Amino acid sequence: MKRSEKAEIIGQMLDELYPTTPVPLDHTSAYTLLVAVMLSAQTTDKKVNEVTPALFAAADTPEQMAALEVEKIQALIREIGLAPTKAKNLRKMAEQIVDAGGLRPDWNYLESLAGVGHKTASVLMAQWYGIPAFPVDTHIHRLAARWGLSKAKNVEQTERDLKALWPKETWNKRHLQIIFFGREYCPARNHDLTACPICAWAASKKRIREEARL
Structure with missing residues (x-):
């Protein structure tokens, strides 16, 4: 089966399983979403949502965050x-945003902010700015x-591969659908690919054998 054919079937399955794609990180503004996404690196969304209420009660704007030690x-x-690195980045990023006059949907600007990489900027562009x-x-x-769907060795090439497989108007929901599917059906460890609704038919026999040995 061609990659494009797989992608079409997988897209249909994901649309049926997850017709709506709410952002899993609690936020009330572009800034609070950006902060939450930054905090989610190597941390679960659940933990981020437990921590951000107190953080945002103290500072939910760049001006307030920049004023905190x-x-x-x-x-x-x-x-x-x-936490130590993220705290420094949050303070620095807040100062940068204040100096720049606020957030705006500009790739170069967002990726120039402290602690903001391409993935974090992508989430803000997709889920806040549309x-x-x-x-x-x-x-x-x-x-x-x-x-x-991809043989890439890094996330940058995987992004390019997935963008080529699905229409641009589906990208913003598709990445969330894949995350939701992974959490519900396709975990990183101790995963039986033969019992997975997608892996069972989409994964290669070699991949199934390799993961069975882990």
Whole structure:
């Protein structure tokens, strides 16, 4: 089966399973979404949503965040992975946003902010500004490989491969659908590919054998 044929079938399955795609990170503005996405690196969305209420009560605008000491920010996010580094980045990013006059949907600008990489910028562009983007994290990268949609060795190439397989107007929902599917049916570890609704037919026999040995 061609990649394009697989992608079409997988897209139909994902649309049926997840007709709506709410953003799993709690937020009330472009800025609070950006902060939540930054915090989610190497941390579960559930943990981020447990931590952000207290953080946003103290500072839910760049101006308020820039006024906090790094130590205060770190104390508020201490349960988050990489809290010391993230606290420094949150303070620096807030200062940059204030100096620039606010957030705006500009790729170069967003990716110039402290702690904001391409994936984080992509989430903000897609889920707040509604601009077509396909954020790819390690989870989507893994599923794309399992399903035979990409042989890429890095998330950057996987993003390009997936963008080529699905229409631009589906990108913003598709990346969330894949994340939701991974959480419900396709975990990273101890996964029986033969019992998975997609892996069972989309994964190669070689891939199934390799993961069975893990």
